[in-house]
Amino acid sequence: MTAVDVLDLLLAVSTLLTKDTSNFAAREGMTPARLHLLWELAAEGATQPHLLAGRLGVAARTVTGLVDHLVESGHVARAPHPEDRRSTLVILTPQGEAFAERLRQMRANLARQLCETMPDNRVGALREDLEVVLSRLQRLLDA
């Protein structure tokens, strides 16, 4: 039952990655959900709340609350949308950008440490296998 073993391993890795992210967030005075929002915002640039909701897979109401907290902590700001007066743009402040950069560096360090004893061709094979697993998971969840 090797396939079952693979799923068990993926679930165990998922648990530990979640815990690691949670620890980092706590050290930075942040929470996992707010960190996730900042991460997406850093990746796609200033954007609207309903688009963030789609990216994060949460309801619009949730984004309102997360952005409220992040505005208060100084990581993001709301700006009027230039073309649609119903909407707003969520933008990173310099403090939010600095946080995203620390997060990016932490992830790069973690990635290096995870793979540092594996030969390069093994890492490449792992990446290809995970791409297969990911695309299959995406298909299964859409159905």
Added chain:
Amino acid sequence: MTAVDVLDLLLAVSTLLTKDTSNFAAREGMTPARLHLLWELAAEGATQPHLLAGRLGVAARTVTGLVDHLVESGHVARAPHPEDRRSTLVILTPQGEAFAERLRQMRANLARQLCETMPDNRVGALREDLEVVLSRLQRLLDA
């Protein structure tokens, strides 16, 4: 930066697995945290709340709340501990065992679907690579 790609893929897989578990829980009238507790309980048999807390990585208080809900829904029961009168044993009811069995089958199906297009030796290699990643993650989180 293949190592970074691997981490990104692991994070993406983690997100989808979490969502899949959450969907299954919702269909069954359950929540992810209660499902996780039932899963551990099915794996290790009747046990004490503080041991469950250690397994799940949550505070003792959290286990009290989860068990409260699961008692109300009929999935588990509390029994006096035969040797330590301070403590209790959390046990699966027949309904809880039936749920655990459905969960096990769902996971087996998912595992089969994830790997079904990969040759057997590739699945074995993926398992070995994930074992490396998992043990390294565990070491990093302990430090």
Added chain:
DNA sequence: TATTGTTATACTCTATAACTATA
């Protein structure tokens, strides 16, 4: 009429601290 974001409300998960009973 449909969409965007918000307010209102409720539930779940979680942690910390204080408390009770037992070891």
Added chain:
DNA sequence: TATAGTTATAGAGTATAACAATA
């Protein structure tokens, strides 16, 4: 004194529904 579990309290995330403003 230390441990096991619980009660009490508080905060964070989430969803649904209702609402106002705009498209």
